[in-house]
Amino acid sequence: MIVHNLSETPSILNTFLSELRDTAIQTDRMRFRRNIERVGEIMAYEISKTISYSNQATTTPLGISNSKLPDEEIVIANVLRAGLPLHQGILNYFDKADNSFISAYRHHEEDPSKFEIIVEYLASPSLKNKTLILADPMLASGKSMVNVHNALLKIGKAKSIHLAAVVAAPEGIEYISKHFDSNTHLWVAAIDEKLNDYGYIIPGLGDAGDLSFGTKLQH
Template sequence: MKGVTIVDHPLVQHKLTLMRRQDTSTKSFRQLLKEIGGLICYEVTRDLPLETVQIETPLTTMSAPTLAGKKLVFAAILRSGMGMLDGMLELVPAARVAHVGLYRDPATLACVEYYFKAPADLSERTVIVVDPMLATGNTAIAAVDRLKEAGARSIRMACLLASPEGLSKFQGHHPGIPVWTAAVDERLNDHGYILPGLGDAGDRMYGTK
């Protein structure tokens, strides 16, 4: 699918398989989500712009590459996005963090916003939206809508799993925003969950079901 990058690194695929297993403990699920978040972040940031600066090594002076522009923003969709965020911040500790609080109405599957906090200068930064599951696509669409309202112009989407239906809907609403995911599964069930999937990422991460 155009605009979608499948992160097929063996470590990512191995960790995803462990997360799919229903007997994986809450502790292990949370740790795996953190680890896979860092690995996916590595791919999402592969093409960030660089600039050259002069530095002093212990032996001499040299021109060396460093990241150009303002610090990244990781926009975590609460609550399960926080699990991937931890691993991403280990890789890019200087990144700024935006929090987007959304929940899915169980009857209509529509998104309801309950919290939003982001850096004031989103228009000058690359924003990476973070949410493990891109299922119906409604949450990701609502998050990007809100970030655009707040000024974001350079946006990327990082998730763990996606459904074909969710990807199609997301790209229909936000064409041009690239998506990185570890897998695109078969379909959604009648309750809006990804199949075969891994269940509810938030519940499994926090042990709330």
């Protein structure tokens, strides 16, 4: 797997990431969602450098302009509900893309440190021979990414895959690297220190879904 850690090169991305982590700022839900969306826009721009292009002519009021424009069919998928702002940021740039929506959540047993990932809802076009961008802001254990992709495989295999996460844990990266092809691209804004005993990223930023949309009832 090819890992792109965007925070390794200082840029305005680090400002958005810092605000996402900051407990004094992240209580502003609208700003939190917008900052994740901004991260998605930056990732979309970086991903755009890896896709294929062809020459196309555009008629202007004064003549013809020749440009290299994207010629890949793209599907953007997100893991509900936390993935919605990141999805929107990517869609802002790949605005002609098709879209997939998948629900996945942690189902805890009596031991709060143990859980399984349940995938329930899936709405998607065929992925056959298309470029898949799968967005989930928190890459913790990596189980959500793998389980969601396994569900998507039932409706077609993408020709190339880009995984997009705001914050990732080393354990999650190691896990998904065993389940995705070596030419899969992983785009992250930051790779953090570790997972805690409950499977949450340290230092992380908290629950991205709750911070975006409000606290949910636990399963």
